[in-house]
Amino acid sequence: MPELPEVETIRLGLQKYIVGKTIKDVEVRLKKIVSGDPKDIIGAKVVDVRRFGKGLVIDLDNGYSITSHIKLTGQFVYRDSKTAKFKISPKVGKEIPNKFTHVIFKLDNGIVYYNDVRQFGWIKIIQSSKLKDQSFFNELGPEFFKDLTFDKFLETISRAKGPIKPLLMDQKKMSGVGNIYANDALFDAKIDPRRSAKQISDEEIKKLYNAILKVLKKGLEQGGASELNYVNVLGQEGGYQNHFLVYGREKEPCRVCKTPIQKIKLGGRGTYFCSKCQK
Ligand SMILES: [Zn+2]
Numbered sequence: 001m002p003e004l005p006e007v008e009t010i011r012l013g014l015q016k017y018i019v020g021k022t023i024k025d026v027e028v029r030l031k032k033i034v035s036g037d038p039k040d041i042i043g044a045k046v047v048d049v050r051r052f053g054k055g056l057v058i059d060l061d062n063g064y065s066i067t068s069h070i071k072l073t074g075q076f077v078y079r080d081s082k083t084a085k086f087k088i089s090p091k092v093g094k095e096i097p098n099k100f101t102h103v104i105f106k107l108d109n110g111i112v113y114y115n116d117v118r119q120f121g122w123i124k125i126i127q128s129s130k131l132k133d134q135s136f137f138n139e140l141g142p143e144f145f146k147d148l149t150f151d152k153f154l155e156t157i158s159r160a161k162g163p164i165k166p167l168l169m170d171q172k173k174m175s176g177v178g179n180i181y182a183n184d185a186l187f188d189a190k191i192d193p194r195r196s197a198k199q200i201s202d203e204e205i206k207k208l209y210n211a212i213l214k215v216l217k218k219g220l221e222q223g224g225a226s227e228l229n230y231v232n233v234l235g236q237e238g239g240y241q242n243h244f245l246v247y248g249r250e251k252e253p254c255r256v257c258k259t260p261i262q263k264i265k266l267g268g269r270g271t272y273f274c275s276k277c278q279k
Contacts, residue, residue, distance in 0.1 A: 001072050004144065004176030005219030005240065006230050007054045010076055013233030014049040014058065014112075017078045021046055021107040023060070030102035033116065036125030040064050046107075053140045053175030057131065065128040068114075069136060073229040074121030080110035088235030091226065096235070117229055141173045144216055148174055153209050157197045164200060165193035166267035168212070177212060180225055183272045184245040185211040192278045193271050194264075218243060246272040 002010075022045045026038035044060035051057070056076075058066040070076070077092055088096065096113050097104060103114035103123060114123060124134065132138050141156075142148035156174060160167050167173060168182040177185070186193045188211035191204055200208070224230055224238030227248065231237055241248070245255060250263035254274040264271050 001178050001228075002054060002070055002074075002224065002230050003178035003181050003219070004054065004216055005181070005222075006224035006238065007051055007056060007070070008220060009224045009232050009238065010070070011049050011051040011056060013078065014056070014076060017080075017083070017110065017233060018046045018058070018107060018112060019049065021109060023105055024108055025106040027104040027106070028102070029104070030119065033102045033114070033119065033121065034123045034125070038125060040125055041066060052137055053143060053171055054178070055136055055140070057137075059128055063128055064125060065131060066123060066125055067131065067134065067137070068123045069121060070116070071118070071120035071122075073116055073118040075113075075115040075229060075231050075235070076233055077113045077115065077231065077235045078110060078233040079113070083110075083234055086234050086236070089226070089231050089237045091229050091231050091237060092235040112233075115229075139172050140175045141171060143175045144177065144212060150206065150209050154202060154205050157200060157205050157208075158202075160197040162197065163194050163266060164191060164197045164208075165271060166269070167197050169267075169269070176216065179269050180227070180240075180244070180247045181212065181215045181219060183247040184215045187246040187273060187278060188214060190278050193266055193273050215245070246274060248272065 023041050028034045041060055041064050044062040046058055047061050048059040056068045077096055100115045100117050101113050102116055105112040142152055165182050168177050189208040219240045222239035223232055225240035226237035227241055246261050249261045251260045254261055254277055257276050259274050259276040261272050262275055
């Protein structure tokens, strides 16, 4: 699932291409993706694009916002006369729109397509002032690079029950990290993902905090990781999948000691680690 670096890459793209543009029309091809009334946003101009955890918020100048979570396979792809010449990834499809295009936002100059193969994503049209009434935004925990300070992180981990890895991915406790970056950060910090959070020393928690910031930054620099259907707003893939430390590398040699990477299930999610480097 897209995580902070992927959703932030989409946000930066939307910010670059759609701020200042007016929504001329909205075509909803698959009703279940959209809630709220598309008529409320027609004629409004985009003033900002914000991100909260893995959620996106497109603010308009008429007091409404478009909120969205792309979940597993959602894509926002922007096209106009200038960007139409850029090659799109096969992850988008041969052409756009296609059968996975469920919502089309027509702007005064350009079009935003929302594609979603698995259809788990959502788009909600709400009054901007009611953002925090939405359970997704209301329940989000503090976020790396924003309000999740080291002290808060330390406190959350030392009070938690259960193994460390699922805790890092619990969006209500801390937001932005999912399976890819949790696996890679634990490897970088040399911590076994199965260890009880409570038993991790303060010094190790410091290493882990820095490791999370480091892998998220690397993910951002690479424009995200394109596993599943993730693409940026130009329909292009990211590059972090070429730099995975342990994620998705079962049986491949550890990048530090060459021991084959192990894969187990932890909290229902594929968990990758080096049994020699991570203790
Ligand atoms: Zn190793």
